[in-house]
Amino acid sequence: MTWNPGLASVVELAGELIRRPSRAGVDDHEPVLAALEHWLTSRGLPCRRLRDDTGRPVALLVEIRGGRPGPWWALDACVDTAPYGDETAWSFPPDAGDVVDGRLRGRGAADSKLAASLFCHLAAEVHDRAGDLRGGLAVLLDADEHTGGFGGARAYLADPDAARPAGVMIGYPGLDEVVVGGRGLWRARIAVHGTSGHSGSRRAAVGAVSRAARLIRLLDDAPLPGVSGDFPLPPKLTVTYCHGGEGFSVVPDLCEVGVDLRTTPDFGAEAAENLVRAAVTELDALLPGPGATDVDVVAVWPPYRLTEDQQPAAGLLGAAAGEGLRVRAKTAGPSNIGNLLAAEGIPATAGFGLRYEGLHGMDECVDLADLPVVHAVYRRAVLGLLRV
The missing domain is CATH 3.30.70.360 (Alpha-Beta Plaits)
Structure with a gap:
């Protein structure tokens, strides 16, 4: 897979998000939501804020309706992060948001601001060809995930105006596995x-x-x-x-x-x-x-586990195979937003992305050499689901 020059924009937006700290329970997440909102609206993408019961904004929701009837699918990435921990133990600033030796560096690079940027770019491509597609695509950018409250996901599920998705793909990192279940x-x-x-x-x-x-x-x-x-x-x-x-x-x-x-x-x-x-x-x-x-x-x-022929697992695993990757389906020991969605009867995958280091620890970064193939896999999966 060769580098797509358009993917430089994915890295640029992800770096901007990293440079706007959004640690759960520490930072105001307004700056990171505002950056995403500006990027989306400047490209004509329909987005709106979702709020919790107190009126606090907890997510951005992008919804793109296809030109023909069909099921909706969703991409989900969190834009709040874990705390920095001991900042003196980092070898670079936790909010660096720069690229060094082919790695995007800083808290949220792996979990999950790069995924948020990638999903925004996929939404832009879907928006440009929406008339030829079935159903619709939602992108949920959750600013209340690392608190453990999953406020963005809960607000999405509770919103009477949001189209209910037939399945969700959650953008956690890791190139070798697609998480299809969890205890x-x-x-x-x-x-x-x-x-x-x-x-x-x-x-x-x-x-x-x-x-x-x-x-x-x-x-x-x-x-x-x-x-x-x-x-x-x-x-x-x-x-x-x-x-x-x-x-x-x-x-x-x-x-x-x-x-x-x-x-x-x-x-x-x-x-x-x-x-x-x-x-x-x-x-x-x-x-x-x-x-x-x-x-x-x-x-x-509840625990959950999708079979490998159940959507959206089948779409994502098939797309990975189509791009030449050998990716295994995994049932995770820890729970994830997929469990919350399972309680609502919505199947979800939770994890496929770039290789990473320092997740929730020091010196968090992702290997940008993986970005072209990860982009291609999600693009193939999303367009395949919207054409069925």
Whole structure:
């Protein structure tokens, strides 16, 4: 694949986005949305802002209607980023947005400002030939992804004026795999109670932290099934935090424990909740406290997995093969926006892009030598879906 001079514009826009920091929970994402909005509107592409329940803009949505009826498809890329971490550990400024030795450098180069720029350019090409295409193409540029709230995707799904997509391709990086599935999740906060008092008192008191420690052992020892059926990964339970107590002289009366349980089709949300509640019931019987242990479920996403002949996985895998790449379909251990979409009955791929280094770490960059073939694969996939 030879370099397409038009792809220089993809790099230029991506660099501009990187130079506008948009760290989740740190930076105002207005500058990065404004840059995208200017690029799109200056080329006559229809776009509008999506807002959350508070009225805060969380995404830009581009919608291009084809000249003939048919299903809509969507491209999705986040334009907010992970934090920088220790900036002194970087060998270049985290907001560099420059090209050195064939690599685009800076936070968001891999995840996922280069993908956002690429998808904007594909939207421009589709817009120019829309009359010959079926259905339509949406491009979602999500500015609320790294918060974990996925505000842009949620606003898109909730927007009554947005055409509902038949499938979504999410622009995470990585040249060797197309992510076609992921484990689901079941998350809960558990409030463990204890009897407060002075740590030096003669009266025996079972503190909340001690009870929480017993609960953690019960959870860690709880049996989980292995791999079963066609899903290639087993469920997994992780205690992610334990907060309680203050100082040394007070027996704590409350300790909060966080539990993250990754689910599978054969061990879903109901099984996850039953396992955790069984451990809580055992705790309250073995080491009674002043009150029942409380389980507050905070998030539930289903697992999902597309078959390789199911769209849009088939379109993307076929396009990669058509460009001479050997790309494997992967089911990911971590969850992604594909799980959120699966809960809405929308199939999604989540990952095909440039090779990268430093994702969420220091010295993030992507190898621009991959850009021509990645562009060609997405172009082939999108146009193929819009011509069916």
